[in-house]
Amino acid sequence: MSEKSKQAAKSKSKKTSSYVPIDSPIDRLHPMIKIYAIFCLGIGCAVFPFLWLAYSVVVFLFFVAWKAKMLTKFAGFITAFAIPITVMLLFIQGLYSPKNVTILADFGFAKLGLEGVLYTFKTVGTLLVFLGSFYLMTTTTYPGKLVTAMQDAGLNPKAGYLVLASLNVVPQIQRRIAVIQEAQTARGVEVTGKLKTRFTAFLPIIGPTVMSSLIDVQERGMTLEIRGFGAKGVKPSSLTELNVSPAEKAIKRVLVTFLILCIAFAFSWAIFTRVR
């Protein structure tokens, strides 16, 4: 195992969430504003009848990622998601959608339809808005702050824990895998290099990872109970203090207005097309 991959495994083994602590205006933004952004931008793009809006928002998200000093990671995430899902949907919808009327290309075994292609790009665009904004939220929001903000907004503490646990689950599995891989390396098993070598090393890890995760659930439950989680008749408090600034209130208003305008336009467009 190279020094670089050892360090990567070590850093993975110590991370508890997807959060990347980089000081930026996006990092400092109130978590609830980020949640509003996910829903308002996502739903807005989903209901809006034209696909340009979703892609405009994706471009805007790239700008946000740049402000959050996360541009490279964000670009990597978007690319990794967009390419396979677009290819897959193009194959399914573009070639076999029953709505296909305008034929763009004839491959003999199937015909590529404009309606299916447009539907694909609309769906991919909306998904990119949802996932991209969610990715930015999780990487720029300190988990403790997120749950405090959600609980301040009335979220049940048990649901709050569920949110935190969900955010932590992937990094924790990565951490466990890194620990097992370190142990394997120490015993002379090669875990890096060719895809086949990596796959052979990865396969035996699945069992122990799943088993230890199950054991963890039991132990975690016990820990939480002895630490007063779910105590009856108590409103949980938080060590983190969160205040919404006037600028954040303004952002929230802009987001809600965006959503209302999108819904209104979608509604009007639906009536207009029906009348026409």
Added chain:
Amino acid sequence: MPAVIQVENLSFRYAEAKKYALKDLNFSVEQNEFLCIIGANGSGKSTLCNALMGLIPSYFSGKMKGKVTIMGETTSETTIGNLSKKIGLVFQNPFNQLSYTTSTVEEELAYGLCNMGVPRDEMARRVKEIAKIIRVEKLLKKNPLELSGGQVQRVAIGSALIMKPSVLVLDECTTQLDPLGSEEVFDIVKDLNKDGVTVVMADHDMERVARCADRVLVMSDGEIIALDTPRAVFENEELSKHGVDMPDYIRFGIALREEKLYEGLSPLTETEAIIIGKELVSL
């Protein structure tokens, strides 16, 4: 001295197990006492610790007989959340004590207080106070997972202590630490006991048990074999039959008596052994 822990006719058998893990235990622990539980692996130490914390019967399913009372409250009739205000448990593996929902040591320490709805100012004050006791003031902004085993163990003890329990139960909490880290943790526990916290500690280090415990409870196969002062317990040579080692200083005293070089009580600590050694040299 009033009894803070009262165990009466306690027996417990895990679901699907044939044998009872605890068999008709009867004992009490007085306020501010330091009780050490010793015994071979599988003798029932951890099960007893879990029973004291109320995890048995609330969490572990099985057949329980008898009762455990913590400061007047019967564990089977209350919730673990309520008990956690009176009694704190530190697990064998400190990483099991972490909530895994926090990113800094101060948040980890405050986690229990958050669940109890303690106001922010009070919480911050208690975090500061506990951090000083467990010596993690400089680590408060660090991720708990970036700490060494000894440091995580201290955070685990701190997370139990911050709830201000009157009783602290430690289940072999130093087994994963190096001797230095282990001593560090033990020093903290001793200081807490001096400050009035009742301590029940399962441990394997007989020298340490002999040095610190007010009383020693010896378990074997789910039963109490002995419950007495460290000297009375460790002077009993039958102890090794139950898989319990005798502290070296006691061995030293017994060897001296066998050689007819010394007639007094066996030393329990290094200091006592040195005094005896000096006496023998001066003769």
